[in-house]
Amino acid sequence: MKYIKEEIINFAQNINIKKIKFAKSKILAEKYNELKYRTECGYLGEMDFLKKTLHKRTNPNEIIKNAKTIIVIAEPYTANIKFSSKIKIAKYAIASDYHETIYNKLQQLQEFISEKYNAKSYISVDAGAVLEKEWAKQAGIGWQGKNSLIISEEFGSYFNIGVLITDLELEISSEEIKDKCGNCNLCMNSCPTKAIVAPGIIDVKKCISYLTTEAKLSEEINYEKEIKETAYIFGCDICQDVCPHNSKFQKNKQEISDVKIQELLNETENILFLSNKQFSEKFNNYAIKRLRLNRLKRNYKLIKNS
Structure with a gap:
């Protein structure tokens, strides 16, 4: 093996x-x-x-x-x-x-x-x-x-x-890595909607990442204010960015080099005028295409109007 x-x-x-x-x-x-x-x-x-x-x-x-x-x-x-x-x-x-x-x-x-x-x-x-x-x-x-x-x-x-x-039997890796979070609660305390209800447990109905990537158009969104304040139109990194174990990976920050993503963020109002075909062609190789255009438009309106 x-x-x-x-x-x-x-x-x-x-x-x-x-x-x-x-x-x-x-x-x-x-x-x-x-x-x-x-x-x-x-x-x-x-x-x-x-x-x-x-x-x-x-x-x-x-x-x-x-x-x-x-x-x-x-x-x-x-x-x-x-x-x-x-x-x-x-x-x-x-x-x-x-x-x-x-x-x-x-x-x-x-x-x-x-x-x-x-x-x-x-x-x-x-x-x-x-x-x-x-x-x-x-x-x-x-x-x-x-x-x-x-x-x-x-x-x-x-x-x-x-x-x-x-079904191939292989030698397994070493044992699970010991938890190194200790008494740190920065991620829990920094979540603007308090979606982390217990260590490791997320109430997705409060999670900005879920609300902007998974929530159906029919779902009620009760955190318009928080979504607008964080300005996330797709996903959310707040609980990651405050983590001490992530700090060394955030040094020497650089501007986004991807032209299509730059355009999306700097000229976001253009989303409202995109057709489904244009959206699919423009973001065919990006994870954001999985959101579908109608939900992306909803997210933009939440940030702009709420």
Whole structure:
């Protein structure tokens, strides 16, 4: 198993995967109870797809028969961004859509283990019925902060996660990394809507990131004032930016170099005049396209008019 794992790590490095770790596949009984509790408390908002897939999300065998190993990769994004415009977006959304870039790398990894070891596998990049953050924690990518994000020594919390569930049995990584948040509550205290209701527990109905990326047009938004004050039109980084473990990644801040994102933030009123086709063509390679234009227009109006 060890030499197979080393071959996989070498292949991952060759395709520029920044970090790869391995966790033992198992039923996540504690996580199931936590998600059930969050559902009962209404903390999951209108994300019905989460509520309907609790068993599947906490049992890899419902995704891949005889699942043995969870392969987790982490891909960092630029954190030392200086916003010259009033309106902001989450930093992960400034670069190419991580769903696609990470998926492409995992697809290459999937083909490699299939051809070489006849292994079956399933890819998830923040879209499937997989608890990516939990597996990242168990694999030793980092520990889970009070803002629910995974924090690593190498990247802070400024990275995205991809998961490959496989029936290939591999040597697992070292044990979970010890929690290093201690008594710090900066993320909880800095959230303008107090969405972090307990360490690691988010009430998404209060979370600006959820409200500006996931909330349906039919959902009631009760935090127009806070959204306007923070000026986030897509996502939110407040709980990350105040984290002491992230401070070293924010030094020497630089202006956004991406022309399309610059235009979006500096000439935001133009959003109101875009057609769906123009929006899709302009932001085809960006995460913001997943929001859909009608919701982006709603977010702009919240910032401008509330």
